[in-house]
Amino acid sequence: MLSRLFAVLSLALAAQIAAPMALAQGQNAVSLSGDVQVVRTIEENGTARTVLEPPTQVVPGDRLVFSTSYRNTSGQVVEDFVITNPLPAAVVLAENGAFAVSVDGAKSFGSLASLSVTLEDGATRPAELADVTHVRWTLDRLEPGASGSVTYFATIR
Amino acid sequence: MEHAHLRIAALTGTLLATAALASPALAAGVTAGTLIENTASASYNTGGPTQSVDSNTVSFRVAELLDVAVASQDPAALPVVGSTVLTFSVTNTGNGEEPFVLTAEPAVAGNDFDVTIDNLAIDTNNNGVYDPGIDTLLTNGATSAPIDPDQAITVFVLVTAPAGLTDAQASQVRLTAASATGTGTPGTTFAGAGDDGVDAVVGSTGADDDDTGSLVASVASVNLVKSATILDPFGGNQPLPGAVVTFTLAASVTGSGAINDLTINDAIPASTTYAAGTLTLDAGALTDAADTDAGTASASGIAVSLGTVAAGSSHTVTFQVEID
Numbered sequence: 092m093l094s095r096l097f098a099v100l101s102l103a104l105a106a107q108i109a110a111p112m113a114l115a116q117g118q119n120a121v122s123l124s125g126d127v128q129v130v131r132t133i134e135e136n137g138t139a140r141t142v143l144e145p146p147t148q149v150v151p152g153d154r155l156v157f158s159t160s161y162r163n164t165s166g167q168v169v170e171d172f173v174i175t176n177p178l179p180a181a182v183v184l185a186e187n188g189a190f191a192v193s194v195d196g197a198k199s200f201g202s203l204a205s206l207s208v209t210l211e212d213g214a215t216r217p218a219e220l221a222d223v224t225h226v227r228w229t230l231d232r233l234e235p236g237a238s239g240s241v242t243y244f245a246t247i248r
Numbered sequence: 249m250e251h252a253h254l255r256i257a258a259l260t261g262t263l264l265a266t267a268a269l270a271s272p273a274l275a276a277g278v279t280a281g282t283l284i285e286n287t288a289s290a291s292y293n294t295g296g297p298t299q300s301v302d303s304n305t306v307s308f309r310v311a312e313l314l315d316v317a318v319a320s321q322d323p324a325a326l327p328v329v330g331s332t333v334l335t336f337s338v339t340n341t342g343n344g345e346e347p348f349v350l351t352a353e354p355a356v357a358g359n360d361f362d363v364t365i366d367n368l369a370i371d372t373n374n375n376g377v378y379d380p381g382i383d384t385l386l387t388n389g390a391t392s393a394p395i396d397p398d399q400a401i402t403v404f405v406l407v408t409a410p411a412g413l414t415d416a417q418a419s420q421v422r423l424t425a426a427s428a429t430g431t432g433t434p435g436t437t438f439a440g441a442g443d444d445g446v447d448a449v450v451g452s453t454g455a456d457d458d459d460t461g462s463l464v465a466s467v468a469s470v471n472l473v474k475s476a477t478i479l480d481p482f483g484g485n486q487p488l489p490g491a492v493v494t495f496t497l498a499a500s501v502t503g504s505g506a507i508n509d510l511t512i513n514d515a516i517p518a519s520t521t522y523a524a525g526t527l528t529l530d531a532g533a534l535t536d537a538a539d540t541d542a543g544t545a546s547a548s549g550i551a552v553s554l555g556t557v558a559a560g561s562s563h564t565v566t567f568q569v570e571i572d
Contacts, residue, residue, distance in 0.1 A: 123303035146308040148447045151277020159288040167294040176288040181278040
């Protein structure tokens with residue numbers, strides 16, 4: 092009985108020791124943290140006000156803001172820093188922004204205006220917000236300790 | 249609410265994103281309970297090989313939007329004599345599987361008369377026509393089976409008009425469909441009451457809707473006018489013995505619809521004798537015998553069978569008698 096308890100304890104200890112070690116081995120120079128909020132318009136005393144709320148009771152047509160915070164947690168300069176965010180299938184990009192987009196599942200990126208979509212009959216049409224599958228931010232260089240965040244707005248289909 | 253099919257239709261990913269593009273978005277939107285997950289990734293280098301890192305995944309489920317649309321499917325007011333069937337469509341314009349409470353209200357402001365609601369029926373075989381014995385009957389005020397998002401059912405309202413209606417009297421019947429989960433002002437929330445246990449949120453319709461179907465009384469009535477002209481033996485018009493009296497019976501059907509099995513009967517007045525072979529219908533001669541034509545005549549009286557006479561038509565029967 093006692094020996095079994097000890098075995099369990101030592102297992103737990105081993106797990107505690109192993110975890111930080113694994114983290115250290117695969118440690119990233121950059122940390123990314125995602126968040127999503129729903130954009131609601133609240134009317135108070137006849138004036139409309141926009142507030143961000145946690146994504147509860149979200150229904151089709153609601154507007155969301157997806158954000159990703161980044162930080163260079165290392166002592167080194169980070170280069171060629173690119174954040175890519177696949178859009179969930181259930182949302183459509185609500186507005187263009189300071190990012191490149193892909194309308195072909197991340198095969199190619201560019202400004203929305205520069206992209207086109209090939210139709211079933213082989214013809215092409217200019218890409219629209221609803222065609223966007225990925226958004227991408229290119230930040231190039233992060234000094235040690237530098238941080239920031241990127242966002243995109245989307246609407247529930 | 250109803251049924252907790254897990255619909256994880258929206259995993260973040262290229263494959264699914266492409267699939268969503270191929271099919272156009274539904275009017276009702278993403279189904280309730282759909283899991284939305286978002287993960288960003290970054291690539292970079294610190295002078296060496298390219299490295300990558302993923303963000304945490306943020307996820308939430310889409311809530312159930314409660315919305316409904318009811319529309320009368322009858323192109324015009326239904327003529328009613330006795331019983332008839334009104335047709336409505338009930339469309340689930342929300343994004344979840346939702347049953348609706350269906351209530352037909354016969355007393356609508358402005359009605360000339362109110363019908364009795366006999367039953368509701370769901371168009372089970374989806375042919376748009378009420379089929380007794382096939383389409384599922386539903387008690388007035390009962391709840392429908394769950395309707396899928398963006399899907400419609402046809403609801404029949406079986407009504408009986410009261411007796412004693414006058415032609416062209418009008419009536420309306422209102423069918424209301426209310427979300428079984430609940431109704432209220434838009435934005436009202438029912439925690440955990442949606443599909444897969446998500447919250448249910450009342451949409452712009454208030455989660456209920458109604459429409460009216462119109463009925464118009466179709467009642468035909470008969471006017472019978474009898475007149476007589478006399479021709480006496482001296483060329484005058486005095487009712488003397490030997491004078492011939494021509495009776496004219498003008499039957500006209502007014503209103504709408506038709507009168508079935510209309511027969512005009514008249515007795516030969518006392519102290520007169522039927523002049524054989526003088527019976528006519530609409531200026532055409534009828535034999536006195538009971539045979540294939542519409543009329544019979546005898547010493548006691550005449551009878552002309554007109555069958556079904558549509559409203560708006562009229563018929564004239566004449567016969568002659570001689571004053572004894």
